[in-house]
Amino acid sequence: MHSDIRTIPIEQFTEDVGIDPVWSDKPYDKVLWRGSNTGILFSEAMPWNISQRARLIKLTNEKEGVRSVLRPLEPERAIGKPVEERSKELNERMMDIAFAGSPIQCEEPVCTEMKSIFEYRGHMGWSDANKYKYIMDIDGNGWSARFKRLMTTNSMILKTTIFPEWYMDRVMPWVHYVPVKVDLTDLYDILTFFRGDAQGRGGHDELAGKIGLAGKVWSKTFYRREDMVAYLFRLFLEYSRVMNPNRDNMAFHLDD
Incomplete structure (x- = not known):
C-alpha cells in the first residue's frame, strides 16, 4: 500500500464530467456522496462496522446524540x-450521504442487517x-478512482484517504x-467553516468556490493524459537504472 514506487491506475480516468454548473449556480450546499458499500467483506467474521465507508454513512445519518462543532468566527x-x-x-442541514443501490460484498445475515442500519438510496448520475x-471522496476496496473526475468539476472536493498516490506531490491540500x-x-x-452556522453566519462560501x-x-x-505518460516514462527510466548493476548503461539519451 505504501510502496516507494507509485504507478498510475487509469481506472475511471475521464475528462468528461457531465453538465457542471458554475459555483454560484449550484443549487445545493450539502455534502454529497453516493457509492457502494465496498472497503471490506461484510460478514460476521469481519469488523465491517468500523470500515471507512460504513463509518461515514453511520456518522452522517445519525439522528441521536450531539456533536461538538467549532463555530465560525471572525x-x-x-x-x-x-x-x-x-x-x-x-x-x-449539511449532509446528503448514503450508499447507492442495495447491499453488495456481503454475506447473510449481515446483508439483511445492513438494510436496516444503513441509508440506501438510488444511484445518481x-x-x-x-x-x-461539496462532494466527498473516500476510499473503497482501494484508492478512489473518482478523484480525477471530481476534481474536474466546479465543486469543492473533500477527500479522506490512507493511500498515497502518484499525484500527491503535485496537488496542494487546502x-x-x-x-x-x-x-x-x-x-x-x-463544513461549518465554509457553510456557516445554522443561520448561515460566518461562512466562507466564496473561498470554497475558489478552492x-x-x-x-x-x-x-x-x-x-500527457502528464500521466510523462510520469510513467520517467518512472520506468528510473526503475530500470535502479535495477541494473551498471546504471549508466540504462541512462536515457535523447537523440538529436
Missing part, C-alpha cells in the same frame, strides 16, 4: 471552545451530482481540495 478572533449541536439537525457544491481526517472527526468543523475552481484548473493542467 478571522481576528480565537476559535475558542466548541459548541454542542444535535446530530440530527447537523446532518439534515454525474450531472445531478454536480449540482452540489488550495485544490480539502483534506478530511481518516477518522472523520473534523468533517463537521470543516473548487482551483482544483478544476489543477486537474485540467496537471492531471492530463
